[in-house]
Every structure is written in C-alpha cells, then in structure tokens.
Amino acid sequence: MPKITVFHGDITQQRVDVIVNAANRALRGGGGVDGAIHRAGGPAILQDCMDRYPRGLSVGDAGWTTAGRLPAKWVVHTVGPNYLAGQIDQQLLESCYRRSLEVADEIGAQTVAFPLVSAGIYGWPIGDAVDVAFESIWAARTAVASVTLVAFDHEIYERMRAKQGEVTPLRILDGVEQLHERGYEQLRLLPYMSPSGMHWRVEIAEAATTDDSAGYVVYRNENMVLRYSTGSGPEFAGAIVDRSTTPDDVADLILASMPWVQEHVPDRAYADWYARLMQLIRAQDAVPIAFADYYDTRQGWEVGWGSGVFIEAPPPLPR
Template sequence: MPRIDVTQGDITRVDADAVVNAANTRMRGGGGVDGAIHRAGGRAILEDCIRRFPDGLAAGGAGYTTAGDLPAQYVIHTVGPNFSAGQRDRSLLESCYRNSLAVADDLGLRRVAFPLISAGVYGWPIDDAIAAAVDTVAGAMTSVETVTFVAFNDELADRLRTHQMLATPLRILAGLREAHRRGRGDLRFVPYIYATGAWRIEIGTRRAVHDQGSSPRVGDAGGILRYSSAQGTEFGSGRVTGATPVGAVADLIIASTAEENGVRSPAYGAWLDALIDACTDKRALPYAFDDEDGADGQVWRLTGGHGTVPVPPSPEFDRA
C-alpha cells in the first residue's frame, strides 16, 4: 500500500517517475489535463500514443508512453468513464487507478502522480471521485511507494486531504458498530484529540473503558485496542482504508480486544448507531475531549465545528 500525498499545482511539473494522464478513448490528446500534458511534453508523446495505441484505449484501461519533455520518465495514460455521457459504473473509475498502478509496477516505478480522474468535463460527482481515488489507491497492492494526487486548486486539495484523513477513522467506527451487532455489546470506546491535532480512539470492554462524565478514560486492563490518525491505515494487526469491508474491520476489533461476557446494552447500541450515522453524514469524527480544552462532560463534540452529540448512556442501563 503506497503512501499518499496531496499537493496543489501543475501536474506537468511534478517530480515523479510517472504522471498519469486523464486521456480520452482516441488517445490523441484533448483538453484539460490531457491537453496540458501533451503541450508540455511535446510531440513525442503524441507520436508514441499513435504507435502504441492505434485503436485508442477503452474506459478503465491504462498504458504508458514516453514523457517527452516532462520531468517524469513516463506518462501513464488512463481513460476515465464519462459520467455525463452515461458511463456511471464506479468500478470503471476504480480500474483507472488500479490499472495505472499495475502499469507502474510493470515499469518498476516508485513515485506516481495522479490527477483526479473523470472529475472535470466528464462530470463525475467530486466527492465520489475523491472517495474512489483515495480509497482505491490506499487499498492497492502495489510496489509503488508514493502516490501524489495533484489538485488544480486549493479547495480540491483540501477536500482530498480531508477525505484521506477521515477514511480510516470512519471505517473503524463502522467496524465497531458491526462488532456490536455481532454480539460484542461489551465494547466501549473513548475518542479524543491530541495537541498535535491527531485523532485517537481507544476501544475496550465496559470494565476497561470509562466513557462517562467530565473525565472519560481508559483503564489499565489488557485487551485495549488503540489507534491514532498519525498511524495512517495501520490498525490492530492489519490495515484499514475507506475501501476495507466493514466486516473485516469488525474482525480486527474482535480479535484485538478482550471480551466481558454477558454485557448487553440496547441503550448504548442505539446511541452508537446515532453517533456513527451523524459522523458519516457530516464527514466528522467524535471526540470526548482534547488536550487544549479538556472535556465538556455533557456532550461529545464533532470535528470541523459540526456540532455536538450526547455522551454515552450511563452504565446503569447496561444489563449483564
């Protein structure tokens, strides 16, 4: 799984082994990123396209040419689905990223720069285009070490970074809910924010996690599963991305935490459902306290100024 970076700028000037071109099916140049790469790279790119792709390239496919006058060694061309023309199969969009990385692997490349594919004139909804890009790359089995997403403006760069930062934590919360639904009603958690800005969650049994009142905390009992957003996609004994099946995340949580038999709390389960629905809807993370302001005691807050949620129900509602 590669490291993911985000930058704002001109993809034709990025220092990478290969830049990915959002091409069209004819493979003869075009507008947007396609036109910019052909203009900056010179005629050698077009001549190589004609030689290598005499019949063009299908949506979702990928192939490479020389990079001409670009600082990169190669251009990897991929054709995104045209949402505006009715090509709305998301798997085609995901294939653009997977197949481009496969080409990079065949070439022995380590650093690849991508634009956001299909999000321009092809009209793919921006938020879903971002999710497809980041989640597919984050979960890819590839020898590429670094993938850089190159955004054409600061707003898009911020949205890419936000999705990257939220993808794993939101999937962990969804996995925690699934673990509850599988019978691990004993699981509790405390989320908080470091002074560094990193989000942290500690998951354990009801006995180990004291998530009530003004001083929520985790005890010293064993079987506590800890995660910080500074870890990226590393979680427990595996990795979690926005594309990881929720059931697989639940498996990691169940395998990494001790079990307190007999604890069932419909009230806590309902609260957890409402919390995770709110986080998913608002694309925000909960926190009981942070290193700067401490804890409120009456509510948990959501990142990004997205409001508050009630604290977990009192343990007196638990039934062993």
C-alpha cells in the same frame, strides 16, 4: 498500500517516475489535464501514443508512453468514464486507478502522480471522485511506494485533504494505546470540540506535567503538550497520518515529538480506563469528547458527538 500525498498545483511539474494522464479513448490529446500534459511533454508523447496504441484504449484501461520533456520518466494514460455521457459505473473509475498502478508496476515505477480522474470535463461528482481515488489507491496491490494526488483547483485540494484526514484522529488514539502497551502508561490525552463545533481537537501530555486539582486540566509547561486539530487534515507531529499509517508508526511519531516522556512509570488505572475507552471508540467508530458546550461534563466523556454514549471521566491524576 502506497503512501498518499496531496498536492495543490500543476501535475506536469511533478518529479516522479510516472505522471498519470486522464486521457480520451483515442489517446490523441485533448483538453484539461490531457492537453496540459501533451503541451508540456511535447510531440514525443503523441507519437508514442500513436505507435503503441493505434486503436486507443478502452474506458477504465491504461497504458504507458514516454514522458517527453516532462520531469517524469513515463506517462501512464488512463481513460476515465464520461459521467456526462452516461458512463456512471463506478467500477470503471476504480479500474482507472487500479490499471494505472498495475502498469506502473510493469515498468518498475516507485512514485506516481495522479490527477483526479474524470472530475473535470467528464463531470464525475467531485466528492465521489475523491472517495474513489483514495479508496482505489489504498486497496491496490502494488509495489508503488508513493502516490501524489494532484489538484489544480483549491476546492478539490481541500476535499482531498479532508478525505485523507478522516481516519487521522482514530490513528492518533491508536498510537496512544500502543504507547501504553510499550510501558508509557503516564501518557494522557484530552479530546474536545472547538468552540465553533467544526473541529475535533486533542492534546497529549504526560501526567507528570499535568494538574487537575482545580477540577480541570492545567499544563505546567505548554511546550510539553502535543496538539492536533482536524483542521490540520492528515498532518500530525510533522508527518502525514492516514489509513496507511500503523499504530506503531503513530507511537513513534509521538515519542519523537515528546522525547521527555518517561517509560515504565506506571499508571495502570488510567491505562485500563483508556483500553475500555478504545473499545467504545471502535464499537462506535467515533472519537471521544471530554467537554463541549452542549452537554454536562459530569456524565463523563461522550464517544461520538451527540451519540449519548458516555464513559466515566478518567481516573484523577496521581498526586
């Protein structure tokens, strides 16, 4: 699946192979993104639209033209459904992304920038439009390597980052399990909720740099701890971690950020406990919490905030 990047700014400035235009059926320019692309690209785009598609395009379809003065090589025009006019079939919106990527494949594009189709003057509900954009791109069978989703509006940008980061915590947990399988069994983590309860956080450290003799975790060197918060969205260890990122990829990111971690130093009790924890995580489709303000930590770790599903606390650190 393509690697997705979320960008806050002007889509007409994207230096990619293809800029996708959210067009109307006539392909004769209009307002919003459509008007901005035609203004920035110049009259060559409109002329190519008239020459190549004299009858326009159907809703959900896509076609390509020159990019004119834009920094891209081509513009792919796709006709989004007008939600306010009663075109509420989600499959039409999904088709816009699928067909745009198919057209990008036809012309040999590797990098594509999309707006959030139909979310402007066509009134598609923003949350649903964001979900459809990501799910459609992730599901597409395409040779396109990289997709940038561009939001001019800051609120839409934040919603996109939140959607992209939905699976980031689970990918991080998968990455730690992968490292255990590679022989880095002393790699441990501490997951918890922020005091506000708004964000899940996790700290990853090597057992040798950690002390729990006082009944709680203390790090001997704070600079040797790798941290993540859901407030960072999909950004982890200097990279984007989302559905297109494999556990092996995450394991490599952790090692690159923590090059001091020792291989083949056994901690079989912890690795076995962690494997059982991951079974619960996958069954619950939820992240673990070692501590928070609302429950007695003597029950162990809870899998899913407020789920009532617990696993005993991890084995003590080796002395």
